[in-house]
Amino acid sequence: MFRLECELSDSLMRPLLQPPLLSVVILTYHRPKEMAEAVASIADQIDAGLAPKVEIIITDNASGPETAATLKQLAASYACVNYMIHARDEGGQFQIYAAPARARGRWTWVFGDDDALAAGGLEPIVAQLEREQPAFLTLNRQVWNPTFDTLLAASKHSLPDLRFDSLLDLLALFGFDQLSFLTSQIYASDAALGVDTVPYIAADSRYGQLAYYLEAFHDRPASYASLASVRHRWDPGASETHALNFLHLATTLPELVQQVVDRTGLAPDLFERIGGRRRGLDEPPTRPLTFVDNIIENLWRCLAVGVPVDPRHWDSLQRSSGQWTPDHAAQLKTVREISTSVAAALDHHQALVAEHRQRAAAASHTTDELHMLDRIATAAKSLEGDINDARRTAFAMAGQLNG
Numbered sequence: 001m002f003r004l005e006c007e008l009s010d011s012l013m014r015p016l017l018q019p020p021l022l023s024v025v026i027l028t029y030h031r032p033k034e035m036a037e038a039v040a041s042i043a044d045q046i047d048a049g050l051a052p053k054v055e056i057i058i059t060d061n062a063s064g065p066e067t068a069a070t071l072k073q074l075a076a077s078y079a080c081v082n083y084m085i086h087a088r089d090e091g092g093q094f095q096i097y098a099a100p101a102r103a104r105g106r107w108t109w110v111f112g113d114d115d116a117l118a119a120g121g122l123e124p125i126v127a128q129l130e131r132e133q134p135a136f137l138t139l140n141r142q143v144w145n146p147t148f149d150t151l152l153a154a155s156k157h158s159l160p161d162l163r164f165d166s167l168l169d170l171l172a173l174f175g176f177d178q179l180s181f182l183t184s185q186i187y188a189s190d191a192a193l194g195v196d197t198v199p200y201i202a203a204d205s206r207y208g209q210l211a212y213y214l215e216a217f218h219d220r221p222a223s224y225a226s227l228a229s230v231r232h233r234w235d236p237g238a239s240e241t242h243a244l245n246f247l248h249l250a251t252t253l254p255e256l257v258q259q260v261v262d263r264t265g266l267a268p269d270l271f272e273r274i275g276g277r278r279r280g281l282d283e284p285p286t287r288p289l290t291f292v293d294n295i296i297e298n299l300w301r302c303l304a305v306g307v308p309v310d311p312r313h314w315d316s317l318q319r320s321s322g323q324w325t326p327d328h329a330a331q332l333k334t335v336r337e338i339s340t341s342v343a344a345a346l347d348h349h350q351a352l353v354a355e356h357r358q359r360a361a362a363a364s365h366t367t368d369e370l371h372m373l374d375r376i377a378t379a380a381k382s383l384e385g386d387i388n389d390a391r392r393t394a395f396a397m398a399g400q401l402n403g
Contacts (some may be wrong), residue, residue: 023103121229135220207253250298
């Protein structure tokens, strides 16, 4: 079992008369202002009736004195606030998987330090936990711009409250997209602690927690809360972040899901049973979309934005595709072949550019040398055009799978 403790430089864990119902574990790292806003959005809703039921635990990854001072100020202002300050940066993945071990409540709510709780959101969540007793509860959300001054979407989904016999049933409708936003997930602490986190930490995946949820809760009751209670900051201009998200959704997440399938004996064709639509879930589907469509879409997106996929990830996907539909297996083969061709073209282009630069640096050139420089430049420009055409095609292919 992965070590879920670490050395602390400071902490405040207030004694409890009884275990709370819900532990809100806020993970923070160098965001004191946003973190304080997140804490206040929750703590301001903890009235006398909710005080015995909800605690806040802030875990800081050794951010430094400014964050430490903010934590102390928050603890002085709110009796529900506890904190742990790591002696060193343990990494974001440690924060996620250690949260249920730190929680003292029956349910753990891992909360991002740049998100916020909408006004009036806490009481209905606690009431739903008490009423339905789900092992896993996923919350609807609002989408805002990065500064929280423009509402981009008042609700992610237009669905009523829903109950499912298992998380697998929930995934058949929502797919992994709904679960990919960390702050929208609340789950039973004891079930989460029953999972060996070593494979997830070792994978260093941005979305490893999705496979972790699957392992812990696949056969346990789950619920969806329709109230858009979480405020999510969304920055469409964060291109580097989005590119890495494409890569991990296409590679490390499927690998971890496949490991869960192998470890737990879930149906081999699970990838084709998990839903792939991301919007319009209250409407009849125009065509079926699955987790495999999401994988292939993100592979196309990686090609479109120039993020290389390691051969070992391609090989892993190839092995998993034996349980995919023949059409999906063929699509994987196609995107791999085109990606390999584009990678070779990029290498050739870089070699031509380097050769042109080297030849052009000479003090003087003969007529033949000038002609050679022109030919190299023309070849490089032609290759660049081919690569850009391939990337535009990849964008179009990804768009066709964007449900």
